Amino acid sequence: MTVQKLVLYNSHFCPYAARAVIALAETQQAHEVVPIDLDVPRPQWYLDDINPYGQVPALKVDDKDIVLESLFVAEYVADLHPESGLLPKDPLQRAQTRYLIHHWGARTQPAHQKATFTLDPTEAAKYREELVVELQKFNKLLLGAHKLDSDADGPFFFGEKFTFADLNIAPFLGRFFLLDQYNGNKAITKESNPELERFFEWKEAVVSRSSVQKATPSQETLTAKYRKWLK
Template sequence: MSAPTFPFKENAYTLYSNALCPYAQRAVRAFNAAKVPYVIEEIDLKNKPEWYHHVNPQLKVPALRTPDGTILIESLVIAEFVADQFPESKLLSTDATERAQLRLFIELFSSRISPFIYRTLTSATVEDQNQAKESLLAGIKAVNDELERQWQRSSGKGGPFWYGDKFGFAEIATTSFVGLLVPLGHYRGVAIPETEEYAAFNKWKNAFFQHPGFTDVKPDDAKLIDAYKKFVAETK
């Protein structure tokens, strides 16, 4: 039996991606931040190519083919692989305590914010939508407070990024989901209040919204709004 075939570039990193997917954007941002060349194989999620199950049997993006033919899946695994494979990029600190604090930040963000972005869109009743919005704002507040704490580390340098003035791994792992506030604002009218309570989060968001690490990969607002329509439940 011959080996399954799928498109890839010889002696290069091939990233199977979708420009509108917040998980895939993590992998793209990791490669960009490490300044490592790669080629993108754009996967149409509405009409996936027949060969894609040979790359990722779970049929999700992102997936990465490394130059030696290894396939990696899962956005954070791919981003960490880039950081580990190219240590000169200094995307991850070598200090164990700092790495642990960074992982805690990503875990806090991933458990307290991301699920409620989706839940706010997929909830059908006003009551469920309001509950999801409340949980989302509570999550944003928790991340706000954690940012304030982390800015007190000597390498936190008072912000505006997790690593002081460096758009780094924390932003690679999380900012694409903050980008989903665009469809969330459009469909459900959610916005982060411009109050003292959320000042650190807004300072962080305003800084990365102007940084090429974010803007170079950020999808067009109208396209993102259109892509997220499929998650939006009609309000009963």
């Protein structure tokens, strides 16, 4: 498949849009970027021509076709470049990839959001403990990753290779530090929670990836941005 032109509609602060940014970086896919300011109403041209819901990311292909939703944009980019190895070929690994992403979005990330953005200290502390329980479950999923004989040992979900599962959760791992920024919550660390050793090994490897770092604003910028939103 030959793609003549890709245009990404992106907001640098949106973790969902960052999925597309990371996929484009990992595949070294040429593209243009149109910034979309999420702090103001979307321009009418964006609603009419790109995404009627006003969300990012959106990807325009060859000046005519539109791909919406972060998972599908990232998957489309990965499909353009099978040589990148982002999408596992093994059916079981693909199924585990889908479930890991689903589980994070349906269970782990909501628990992190409640613990982070609940301003009442008592409620926040309760949600923090619920988050620890969810992370313990997620840690088991990481330990249960199906490895092929050809997979070298490494810190990512399937070992040495950075793949689609790591990519799609990466933007949220880059915001994990926000847990103790607003409500007096204590950070969750591998020293205080040794049962989460695999989770922290994985998280540290993912957030250290150069493509992830380039797609993630600084901690100072993110802290100020979310504090403004909370007010």
